[in-house]
Amino acid sequence: MRRRSPAPGLAGPITWLVLGFLLICAGCRPASLTATPTLWEAPTSEPAPAPSPAAWLSEQALAMRPGYAEELADLAHAPCYDLQADISPEQRTVQASLHITYTNAGASALSELPLRLYANLPYRQGRLDILRAERDGRPVTFDYAVERTAVWLTLAPALAPGQTAHIALTYRLAVPESAPDGYQELVARDGIMSLAGMVPLIPARRDGAWDLDLPEPYGDALFAETALFRFQLTLPRPMVAAATGSRVEERSNAKAGTRTDTYVSGPARDIMVALSPYFQAESRSVEDITVRSYFLPEDRTAGVEALRLAADGLRQFQEWFGAYPYRELELVETPLLAAGMEYPGIISLGRHIYQGDQSRRLPWVVLHEVAHQWWFGLVGNDQLREPWLDEALANYSAWLYFERTAGQQEAAALFRELFEEPARPFQETDRDLPINLPVAAYPRDAYGPVVYDKGALFLHALRQEMGDEAFFAFLRGYAERFRYRIATAGDFLALAQTYTPHPLAPFFAEWGFVK
Numbered sequence: 001m002r003r004r005s006p007a008p009g010l011a012g013p014i015t016w017l018v019l020g021f022l023l024i025c026a027g028c029r030p031a032s033l034t035a036t037p038t039l040w041e042a043p044t045s046e047p048a049p050a051p052s053p054a055a056w057l058s059e060q061a062l063a064m065r066p067g068y069a070e071e072l073a074d075l076a077h078a079p080c081y082d083l084q085a086d087i088s089p090e091q092r093t094v095q096a097s098l099h100i101t102y103t104n105a106g107a108s109a110l111s112e113l114p115l116r117l118y119a120n121l122p123y124r125q126g127r128l129d130i131l132r133a134e135r136d137g138r139p140v141t142f143d144y145a146v147e148r149t150a151v152w153l154t155l156a157p158a159l160a161p162g163q164t165a166h167i168a169l170t171y172r173l174a175v176p177e178s179a180p181d182g183y184q185e186l187v188a189r190d191g192i193m194s195l196a197g198m199v200p201l202i203p204a205r206r207d208g209a210w211d212l213d214l215p216e217p218y219g220d221a222l223f224a225e226t227a228l229f230r231f232q233l234t235l236p237r238p239m240v241a242a243a244t245g246s247r248v249e250e251r252s253n254a255k256a257g258t259r260t261d262t263y264v265s266g267p268a269r270d271i272m273v274a275l276s277p278y279f280q281a282e283s284r285s286v287e288d289i290t291v292r293s294y295f296l297p298e299d300r301t302a303g304v305e306a307l308r309l310a311a312d313g314l315r316q317f318q319e320w321f322g323a324y325p326y327r328e329l330e331l332v333e334t335p336l337l338a339a340g341m342e343y344p345g346i347i348s349l350g351r352h353i354y355q356g357d358q359s360r361r362l363p364w365v366v367l368h369e370v371a372h373q374w375w376f377g378l379v380g381n382d383q384l385r386e387p388w389l390d391e392a393l394a395n396y397s398a399w400l401y402f403e404r405t406a407g408q409q410e411a412a413a414l415f416r417e418l419f420e421e422p423a424r425p426f427q428e429t430d431r432d433l434p435i436n437l438p439v440a441a442y443p444r445d446a447y448g449p450v451v452y453d454k455g456a457l458f459l460h461a462l463r464q465e466m467g468d469e470a471f472f473a474f475l476r477g478y479a480e481r482f483r484y485r486i487a488t489a490g491d492f493l494a495l496a497q498t499y500t501p502h503p504l505a506p507f508f509a510e511w512g513f514v515k
């Protein structure tokens with residue numbers, strides 16, 4: 001995520017280039033979703049049958065670039081989520097059936113299995129109700145927990161280590177019109193439906209225990225293993241959809257003016273979908289990857305500029321951090337209240353940064369979110385307990401891009417403005433905190449300056465400690481070693497040490513890391 005405020009600007013030519021584009025940008029504001037009811041006939045689902053287990057991986061390969069599909073072989077036992085969702089923008093609802101294939105990779109039998117219901121986070125103001133749960137065709141009991149942000153499914157008989165369960169859920173999701181206490185990732189307004197957190201997910205385990213923390217209203221909530229998703233969306237025909245992964249089929253349905261699109265994600269920790277009948281799209285190619293930007297007509301100029309920056313960032317980050325393995329990367333304009341939010345294969349950008357003074361931040365936000373495709377997407381981490389591990393890396397990676405492309409003078413100005421100045425009030429007072437605390441340990445106003453900005457200062461100091469050659473080799477090695485996995489701060493520090501003979505322990509201790 002890139003937070004909304006305070007609002008650092010990009011100094012120099014990048015800023016004025018973007019601002020200049022926006023000054024000549026004009027367009028009409030789309031009607032609200034409810035203002036055009038004739039567009040929104042109730043969808044009628046006509047889902048195609050799910051593929052056989054044997055066909056599952058070969059279908060997932062359609063989300064991967066040629067040459068990277070073989071990486072799926074290591075994910076043969078990853079959770080599989082097969083979703084069929086009827087989406088009604090008019091009613092702001094999703095009616096879903098979800099089939100989860102889950103293999104118990106732990107050492108002990110499971111008598112119950114939790115799912116996180118991120119849509120039910122209090123500040124998201126959605127309402128996800130499980131209507132029915134089954135295991136292998138038989139109903140199972142379920143109990144909500146953690147303020148309805150989780151549900152426990154009873155597994156009887158218990159699921160032995162190595163055994164696979166087939167879980168089927170039907171559920172209904174009501175999407176709010178606004179959610180101002182959080183980032184508004186799940187919302188239907190301004191002619192756009194943003195559906196973050198629409199899928200109940202098996203949480204990652206932390207020291208053997210499932211993650212059932214109740215996330216703060218600030219900071220990112222997701223902590224999940226890499227999984228494979230197939231999702232069929234039944235939509236009113238005029239809808240343009242941006243989504244994780246690749247669309248492999250589009251079918252018109254006979255009834256009610258709907259169509260059904262089928263997507264596969266490839267290896268992903270979650271999926272995200274955003275819809276609007278007003279979206280326009282532009283795309284660019286980076287090698288064999290299609291980068292696509294979806295935006296409202298009035299925001300075309302910024303949408304096209306975001307596309308250029310994302311494509312350029314993708315090219316540069318691949319050179320440093322290794323290949324982006326998917327066929328597609330998408331950007332989508334949404335009513336997000338944060339500046340940007342990362343999801344697997346798709347980046348949500350708040351409408352406010354396409355327009356006016358906030359647009360000065362667009363280049364920075366786009367690069368930060370593209371970097372998250374490595375730091376969060378490919379390399380997972382505990383975003384609740386060790387948020388610096390992806391946020392500081394995404395922030396510093398964005399700066400590395402500008403150091404490479406904008407020249408030393410501009411890069412130095414950015415470094416001061418974006419890292420040193422926000423972090424200083426905390427570093428130089430008794431409010432200083434280490435960068436490696438859980439989200440909940442930071443006061444809301446300290447979270448960004450310490451985790452993102454002081455975190456980036458830590459990475460810059462580590463680079464100086466190791467030297468450029470060792471530092472960049474380490475970042476690439478870290479991305480390779482933990483690709484599709486979850487890394488901890490301990491993993492990060494230990495791996496860094498293997499890239500230099502110079503002892504790093506005193507340096508890490510200086511920055512508050514204790515063994």
Ligand SMILES: [Zn+2]
Pocket residue numbers: 001002368372390391394
């Ligand atoms: Zn971020």
